[in-house]
Amino acid sequence: MTTLENASAVLKLFAQKGIRQGHPGLSFSDVVEQLGLPKSTVSRLLMTMETQGLLERDPETRLYKIGKLLLAVSSHYLSTPLVDACSPYIQQLSKQTQCTGYISMLEGRDIMVMRMFPGRTYLQVVTPAGSLLPAAETAIGRAILARQTNQQVIDRYREGYRVSSPNSPQTLEALLATLAEIREKGWSFANNETLQGISTLATSISNKHRNETVGLCLSFPSPFDGNDLPAEIREGIVAVTRQVAEKLGDEYWL
Template sequence: MSTLENASAVLQLFSRQLSGQSNSGLSFSDVVEHLKLPKSTASRLLMTMESQGLLERDPDSRSYHIGKLILSVASHYLSAPLVDIASPFMAQLGQLTQCTGYISMLTGRDIMVMRMFPGRTYLQVVTPAGSLLPAHETAIGRAILARYTDENVILRFGTDYRVKSLNSPQTLEALLARLAPIRESGVSHACNETLQGISTLATSITNKHRNELLGLCLSFPSPQEGQDIPAGIKEGLLAVTQQLAEKLGDEYWQ
C-alpha cells in the first residue's frame, strides 16, 4: 500500500478502538500487528504522521493518539450551525429523560454522529461522535431519509442494498414501506437493530436557510416484550423538535 493508504489504515484503527469504548491510544506493536507492516515501515509511517500533526505520542505511555491537526478539522466539521443550535436542547432532554441523546447528519448511505449527550441511565455501549452507521439500519437515519422522496432513496441505494441487522428492513422495498409512516408521524423507531438491547426514537429537523438537515435521537434500554416505551421519551423528543422547528421555520412540523 502507499504511504497515504497506510496512514488512512492507522486512522481507521482509532475508529475501531472508539467503537470498543477504549481511549488508551495505539502502540507501535498495535500498528504492526493489525496492519501487517514491517517494523521499519511502521516506524517511518508513525514518525511522519507525528511530524505532520496527524498523531501525537504520549511521553509516558509512548502510545499514539489523534493529533491536533485532525482534531482541529473534526471540531470545525462537527460544529455546523444547526448542530450548535440543537445541542443545548438535546443535552437538557437527555438529562430530563435519562436517555442518551444524539445529533447526526446524513452522508451518502450512512449517518455520522455529530454530538452525543450521555443521560443518567447507564448504557454499556454508546456511539461516539464521528462514528458512521448505516442510515437504513438506524432510527435516526430513517428519520432523515423520510425527508426525501422514494425516488431519491432508490437512487441513493441503487441495486447495492445490504443489511446486517435482522431487525432492519431487509429489502429496499421494505425500507420504503418503513419510511411512509415516518413521513406521517415524523417519528422513527428502532429496536435491537444496531445494538441488541437498545432502542431508539428519532426525529429530523432542517434549517432551510442554510440547507442543513439533522436527525435527533434518544437511545434507551429496550423495553421487555409487551411493554411500552417509557413515558416521557417520545413526548420530550417531539417537544424539543417542535421548539426547534418553530425557531427555524421548519414547515414539516407545522
C-alpha cells in the same frame, strides 16, 4: 393590551397574512383592523416600531415591511449551524430523560454522529461522535431519509440495498414502507438493530436557510415488549423538535 403586546400582534400579522420577502407589505388599515384600536394609537405604535428598527415603511406605497433590526437578529440566528443550534436542547433532554442523546447527519448511505450526550443511568454503551452507522439500520438514519422523496431514496441505494440486522427493513421496498410510516408519525423507532438490548427513538429537523438536515435521537434499554415505547421519551423528543422547528420555520413540523 400593553405596547409590547400590540407590537407583537403587529409582527404576528405578517405571518397570518403570509407576507414574505418580495410582498408589497402590511397596510395601516390592516393593523387597525387587527388590533381594533383607534387610528391615532396605531399610528403612534407603528411610528415607534419604525423608529426602533422593527418595521420599515416604503416611502411610495406607505406599506410596512419587517425592519432591519429584526432581519439582522433573525439572520444571525438562522445562520447558526444546525448541529450547534440543536445541541443545548438535546443535552437538556438527555438529562431530563436519563437517555443518551445524539445528533447525526446523513453521509451517503450512512449517518455520522456529530454530537453525543451521555445519559445518567439509562445507558452505558455509547456511540462516540465521528462514528458511522448504516442509515437504514438506525432510527435516526431513517428519520432523516424520511425527509426525502421515495425516488431520492431509491437513487441513494441504486448500487444495491443490504442490511446486517435482522430487525431492520430487509428490502428497499420495506424501507420505503417504513419511511412512509415515519412521515405520518413524525418519529422513527429502532429496536435491537445496531446493538442488541438497545432501542432508539429519533426525529429530524431542517434549516432551509442553510440547506441542512440533522437527526435527533434518544437511546435507551429496549423495553420488554418491543412495541412498548416509553411515552415520556417520545413526547419529550417530539416536543423539543417542534420547539426548534418553530424557530427555524421547518414546515415539516409546522
